[in-house]
Amino acid sequence: MIFKLIKKITKSIFIVSFMLLGFVSCYDDGYEEFVAPTGNVNNIQPSTLFTTSTDADDSMSIVFRSYSTEADTYFWDFGDGNTSTDANPDYTYAEGGLYNVKLTTTSSEGLTAVDSTYVSPISVDFNFSSVDSQVTFENLTSGASTLEWSFGDGNTLGWVAEDTEDDADFNPVYSYTTAETFVATLTATNFLGAEVSVSKNIEGLVLSTIPDFTFDVNGLDVQFTDASLYAVSWDWDFGDGTTSSEVNPAHTFAAEGTFEVTLTTTNDAGVSRSVTKSVPVGAVKASFKAIVQNGTGDDFQGETGDNADAWDMTPNSTVKDDVAGEIDSPYRALWYNSDLNSYIDEAFGTNEQPGSTGDGSYVNGVKTRGLKLANSSRRLYQLVEVEPGVVYSFSIDTRSEAEGINTEIFILNNEITTEEDINTDPANNSNVDAYYNITDDFNSSKGSASENTFTTTSFTFEATANIVVIYARAINAVDSSNEVFIDNIDIITPGF
Incomplete structure (x- = not known):
């Protein structure tokens, strides 16, 4: 029995020794110890999301709140050059406008996620001053896409950002017709469609005298x-x-x-x-009043196939009035100078019609329409019946958007077919009853309710025939950057 036990023990020792020898024979001096992986093993990207809201007490301040996962650090780009590393910043913009805000978050493993959106802070306010019943409004608004002025008497005035803050509608001058107390309201819409309004009382007005x-x-x-x-x-x-x-x-x-x-x-x-x-x-006494058709250009408010029918030297039959859309223009049958039209088309390569514009004068604070010359080919052209020997006064309001444009005004005594005769010494030409070269009407503002934005030019002429042709051109006005705006064209007949 003892022998058998010893034999089994010896056999077991041999087997264990063999296994140890096998392990030893497999040992590699270059082996590195295994370390179990940690962190984002499957490389799953973190997500980033944030919300925005306007501070209830300050429309220039935006509240940002992040709902990001796995975020260890935050980087906010507010779109105006400023940044923040706070998780949930409140930020006040210095200028209103439209800004693209971006949030970049980084996880502890260095993985990033990005979210962005637009915000539109806006500040709305205005001041005003008055002389008699004329009120000058100072607009302090920043960040508006559109504006609407409500003057409290039923009249309103609009503005859009494309017109820029140089446009007179941004800081209007408005004349009230009564001396009551009015509530003026400025409503501004930001670039995301939100409206903010400010109202102020206009009081202490005294009716202005209007001399005439x-x-x-x-x-x-x-x-x-x-x-x-x-x-x-x-x-x-x-x-x-x-x-x-x-x-x-x-x-x-x-x-x-x-x-x-x-x-x-x-x-x-x-x-x-x-x-x-x-x-x-000492002149001949007039027996009837000379009539200038559509001297304010207001027919643009109706439907018309002619751009400026009352001033077109080849008016067509598509002119429509505001009565049931019928063709009923008083201008299209009065004059037709196809020879001069052809001459200008050939000389300047395009049509002679003046353009339409909203850059005109104001009636009760509401902007009316007007005329403009925005191409070297454009002309004002209109026949007016007069009486020989009567001395008339001619008046026109103009504004050039660049210096050196020069608007030439001719009072012709017949219908010319080319400009060759009037190009040389127009002031002493037999076809010309009067000539005036307007050189002092440069004003870069786009329209105004003030009296000083447009330049009023007046001169007299003695009619030598039964008709005169009002003829105006601005050859140096070649595009929208140097166009000439024209309004309130009139011939004043003495005694009428």
């Missing part, structure tokens, strides 16, 4: 008739060294000539305003 007068010339004798509003006193300067304080004075001039007569009226508040008109003395 008519005159009737009979040789050297002139009867002046006051047409002013809200005047309590009148001061006439007849331009010959004499004056009067009567409401409707009659005056006899010592000699023939054209005199610059000024009427100054004063209102209840003691504020004075003046108007000056050229009065031809």
Whole structure:
């Protein structure tokens, strides 16, 4: 028995020794110890998400809240050059506008995720000042895509960002017609469609005096008739060294000539305003009023196939009025100068029609339409019936968007077929009753309610025929960067 036990033990020792020998024979001196993996084993990307909201107390401040997974660090790019590494920043923009905000998060393993969105902070406010009933608004708004001014009397005025803050609609000048207290409201819409409004009371207004007068010339004798509003006193300067304080004075001039007569009226508040008109003395007395068609260009508010039908030298039959869309223009049958039209097409390579524009004057604070010359080929062209020997006053409002444009105004006494005759010494040409080269109307602002944005040019002419042709061109106006805006074209007949 003892022998058998020893034999089994010996056999077991041998087997164990053999196994150890096998392990030893497999040993490699270059073996590295295995380390179990940790972290993002499957390389799953973290996600990043954030929300935005406008601070209830400050529309220029945006509240950012991150809902990111596996984020260890945060990097915010607010789109205006500023950044933050906070997880949930509140940020106040210095300027309103539209900004693309980006959030980049990084996990502890160095994996990144990005989210972005647009925000549109906006600040809305305005100040104002008044003289009589004319109110000048100072717009302090920043970040608006569109604006609407509501003046509290039923009239409104709009503005869009494309017009830039140089446009007069951004800082309008508005004249109220009564002296009540009005609530003016400025409503601004940001670039994401949210509206913010500010209202202020406009009070303490005094009705402005608006000086105006008519005159009737009979040789050297002139009867002046006051047409002013809200005047309590009148001061006439007849331009010959004499004056009067009567409401409707009659005056006899010592000699023939054209005199610059000024009427100054004063209102209840003691504020004075003046108007000056050229009065031809000794001329033939007119028997009817000369009529300029569509001198304000307001027919653009109706439907028209002609861009400027009243001023087109080849008006067509597509002109429509606002009555049931019928063809009923008073202009298309009055004149047709196809020869001159062909000459201009050949000389300048394009049509002569003036363009339309909203860059005109204001009536009760509402912008009206007007005319513009935006190409070297564009012309203002219109026949007007007049009387030979009568001295008329011509008036036009212009504004050039660049210096050196020069708008030439011709009062022709016949319908020319080319411009060759008037290109040389136009002031002394037999076809020309009057010529004026406007060189002082440069103003870069795009329209205004103020009186100083447009330049008013006035001069007199004596008609030598039964018709005159109002003819205007601005050859140096070749594109939209230097166009000329035109409004309030009129021929004033003495006595009417």
